[in-house]
Amino acid sequence: SAVTEVIAYVAGKRYQLHQVSYGASDPSLISSRVRYPLLFSTIPSEEFVNVGRLHLMEMFRWSRCGVIFSEDPVYARIAESFVDLADSLHNVNVAFYGGFSESPEFAVRQIYPLDVRIILGILTERQARSTLCQAKHHRDGRLTDSNHVWILPSYFNPDWWKLRESEIEKLPLKDRCSNEEMVAILSSTLFIDTLNYNKHGTAISNTEMVLSTFYDELLNKTFETFTSLQGDSLAPYLPHSRAAAAYDAVWALALAWDDAIPELFSDIDVCNFETNEEVQIGIKEVLNNSLRAVSFKGLSGTHRFNTSQDSEGQILISQFIGAARRPIGIFQQNEMDNGGNFQFIYLNTSNGLEMFYSNSVSSFHWEDTHELNFVVHAYSKWE
Numbered sequence: 001s002a003v004t005e006v007i008a009y010v011a012g013k014r015y016q017l018h019q020v021s022y023g024a025s026d027p028s029l030i031s032s033r034v035r036y037p038l039l040f041s042t043i044p045s046e047e048f049v050n051v052g053r054l055h056l057m058e059m060f061r062w063s064r065c066g067v068i069f070s071e072d073p074v075y076a077r078i079a080e081s082f083v084d085l086a087d088s089l090h091n092v093n094v095a096f097y098g099g100f101s102e103s104p105e106f107a108v109r110q111i112y113p114l115d116v117r118i119i120l121g122i123l124t125e126r127q128a129r130s131t132l133c134q135a136k137h138h139r140d141g142r143l144t145d146s147n148h149v150w151i152l153p154s155y156f157n158p159d160w161w162k163l164r165e166s167e168i169e170k171l172p173l174k175d176r177c178s179n180e181e182m183v184a185i186l187s188s189t190l191f192i193d194t195l196n197y198n199k200h201g202t203a204i205s206n207t208e209m210v211l212s213t214f215y216d217e218l219l220n221k222t223f224e225t226f227t228s229l230q231g232d233s234l235a236p237y238l239p240h241s242r243a244a245a246a247y248d249a250v251w252a253l254a255l256a257w258d259d260a261i262p263e264l265f266s267d268i269d270v271c272n273f274e275t276n277e278e279v280q281i282g283i284k285e286v287l288n289n290s291l292r293a294v295s296f297k298g299l300s301g302t303h304r305f306n307t308s309q310d311s312e313g314q315i316l317i318s319q320f321i322g323a324a325r326r327p328i329g330i331f332q333q334n335e336m337d338n339g340g341n342f343q344f345i346y347l348n349t350s351n352g353l354e355m356f357y358s359n360s361v362s363s364f365h366w367e368d369t370h371e372l373n374f375v376v377h378a379y380s381k382w383e
Contacts, residue, residue, distance in 0.1 A: 002074065004039070005029065012038035016284040018291060020253055022246035025049070025194075026074045027081040038284065040291055040305055042245040042252060042298070043194050044315075050082040052315035052331040053151060053192055054090040057118065062149075066096030066116035068107050068131060070123050075099075079122045104131040105174065108138050119143070120151045125160040128152055132185050133177035144185045154191030154318050154325060161186060186320040195301060195314040195330060211244065211299050218243055248298030256290040 004024035011017040018038045021029075027047040029036055057065065065086075069079035076099060086092040095116050098107040104127065111119065121128055132150065135143035142148070161182045168176050177185065264286050295304045301314060315331040 005036075008036040008039040012036055016280040018253070018256075018284075018287055020249040020291075022249040023242040026077055028077050038288065040252065042249045042300060042303055043242065046078040047081050047085070049192060049194060049315060050078070050085050051089075052317075053082065053120065054085055054092055055331055056151075056190070056192065056317060056329075057092055058090060062118045063091055064093045064095050064116065065118040065120055066111050066114065067094055067098070067120045067122065068096075068104065068111065069099045069121070070127055071099040071101040072124075075122050075124075082120065082122070100127075103172070104134055107131070108134050108143070112138055112143060117147060118149050118151065121153075123152070125156045128156070129161055129163075129177075129182070130171075130175045132182070132189075134174045136177060136181065136185050137174050144188065146188060148188055150186075150189045152189060152191050154193035154316065156191075158325065183323050189320045191318040191320070191325055192315060195316040209247075209299070214244065214247060214299055242300075244298070244300035248300050248303060251296065251298060252291065252294050252303060255294050255296060256287055259293065260286045260290040 004019070004021050005026065005028075008019050008021075008029070011019055013035075016038070018040065021039065021041040022043060024041060025043060025046045027045050027050075029039060029041075029045065057063075067079050067082060069075050079097070079099065083094050083097060086094050095114055096111045098110055100107050108131065121131060123131060132144060135141075144150075162179050163171075165178075168178065260283075264283060292305055296302070316327055317329040317331065318325040319328050320326075
């Protein structure tokens, strides 16, 4: 987001150039169309993710929570956006709101006596592990027991919580949790992030590229690049979680140019083309309209840019089960408003990237889904 902020401002304001981002999700980027007029994105912003977090809480009737966040400016703005939405649109009371840059010790000590059962962590991987470990070590450790839920981002590396013993020994005493301890701590944890692949695994419009082929090719190239450094271990070099969104960003620009070119060059001799400020503004307006009209099924989902110029999206909810994140639900919303619905999905074991919907939440029987039993039954006694 920090890189996009600079490029989008300079390129858009000074050079009339469009940018389609595949990873920037800072809420401030979509809230200032004057500052970033030509910025588009193939992923929803964190403001949209915050709406999903709040709908998830409402679904389980969790009306009180705490927020622990990194004091990095981007993370702090995401936390602020969550609090604003909780206060203005949702019946959720934020009973604790605290950030840190180095150690979470003070935030953990502050939240402990407040009996906050739902804790939202807007943190980096390192900070999340430190916070959960210190919460486990603080007094009786109840902040990580089965009466508490931690909600974390799911863009972390799948093995973010794992460390070598030699690495653990170098940590401060309160941060020294073994990998086995982390598995127990994370058993109460939910993860929320944008759904970064097409749940049906279908081909992108007008191409033969499908999601499984894309990731197979990407994994092969990644393996060829790094295998000499890590032997047969590919885990540290898994494809970026936004890889499919990056592929779709290129297609969004290609489709927009394909639509814009006939209008732009119908009366222009391309071989003798000269540009000036007036021509740049004309190109900007035509391409802007074409990008707004873009609608296609991509590898990361269906893309139709909304009024904020970020893509309409879906949010994947996962739960830590058996030492790994398991998908349990999808939040889908077409516009940045208070609407939306949850649907639950199953992972197709024949293709780890293909997902399918089950019934909607309104008619779904909780007990039919093993993954959700823990969440539902753990909180029925104090809702």
